[in-house]
Amino acid sequence: MVKAEDTFLIQNKCGLHARAATVLAQLAQQFDAQITLYQDDKEAPGDSVLALLMLESSHGKQLRVCCEGPDAQPALTAIGELIAQKFHEDE
Amino acid sequence: MKLSSIINKDCTKAAVLFNSKKRALEYISELASEHLPKHNAHEILDAFLTREKLGSTGIGKGIAIPHGRIAGIDTIFAILVTNQSGIDFDAIDNRPVDILLAMLVPEGNNAEHLKTLAAIADKLNNKEFCKQLRHAKDDDALYQLIALQD
Numbered sequence: 001m002v003k004a005e006d007t008f009l010i011q012n013k014c015g016l017h018a019r020a021a022t023v024l025a026q027l028a029q030q031f032d033a034q035i036t037l038y039q040d041d042k043e044a045p046g047d048s049v050l051a052l053l054m055l056e057s058s059h060g061k062q063l064r065v066c067c068e069g070p071d072a073q074p075a076l077t078a079i080g081e082l083i084a085q086k087f088h089e090d091e
Numbered sequence: 092m093k094l095s096s097i098i099n100k101d102c103t104k105a106a107v108l109f110n111s112k113k114r115a116l117e118y119i120s121e122l123a124s125e126h127l128p129k130h131n132a133h134e135i136l137d138a139f140l141t142r143e144k145l146g147s148t149g150i151g152k153g154i155a156i157p158h159g160r161i162a163g164i165d166t167i168f169a170i171l172v173t174n175q176s177g178i179d180f181d182a183i184d185n186r187p188v189d190i191l192l193a194m195l196v197p198e199g200n201n202a203e204h205l206k207t208l209a210a211i212a213d214k215l216n217n218k219e220f221c222k223q224l225r226h227a228k229d230d231d232a233l234y235q236l237i238a239l240q241d
Contacts, residue, residue: 014201050154
């Protein structure tokens with residue numbers, strides 16, 4: 001099983017709020033991979049908005065993203081880009 | 092955070108019967124305006140619709156968290172509505188929505204907003220709790236579930 005993981009810094013001002021979490025979950029659902037996000041002692045499946053909101057990832061937090069499955073690498077790359085692009089938000 | 096700290100006793104409405112997202116949001120806006128004298132229903136509805144235009148707040152599993160930022164309120168004000176049947180909400184999983192937890196949020200304070208969202212998500216992620224919400228037969232029963240959950 002292909003695995004890929006990396007840690008990303010939450011850069012947008014609002015953090016992983018409802019809209020950002022929804023965009024991330026929609027992206028995660030596109031890949032054939034099991035995606036799990038970790039922050040501090042909490043973890044969330046990438047395709048669940050509710051679980052992502054429970055991470056309470058604010059600006060400046062480090063989010064570890066683990067992908068497992070055939071699409072692990074492209075999924076990790078896409079999620080990393082989304083976070084780096086501040087979830088397409090202005091600030 | 093306790094849900095009862097953001098939802099007043101008369102802000103839970105059980106088993107209502109709306110057949111569209113727009114009508115449900117209009118109703119919630121009217122109810123909110125009765126509690127927020129500085130804001131009229133039209134202004135509140137605008138805040139909800141502005142947010143929905145950016146992407147649906149239907150977050151899956153039959154749940155929506157419509158919200159909007161409005162100036163002039165100090166704390167989060169929320170309304171919980173359960174609908175008798177599912178409403179098309181363009182939700183992330185395309186499932187119709189029958190639990191709406193609507194929030195009006197003060198301007199700014201992102202950290203506090205995230206904290207509230209996390210607390211709400213924690214409650215709504217509990218399948219058994221959602222089942223109980225769906226089965227609440229009247230407004231008071233729905234409120235009691237909120238109060239007990241805390």
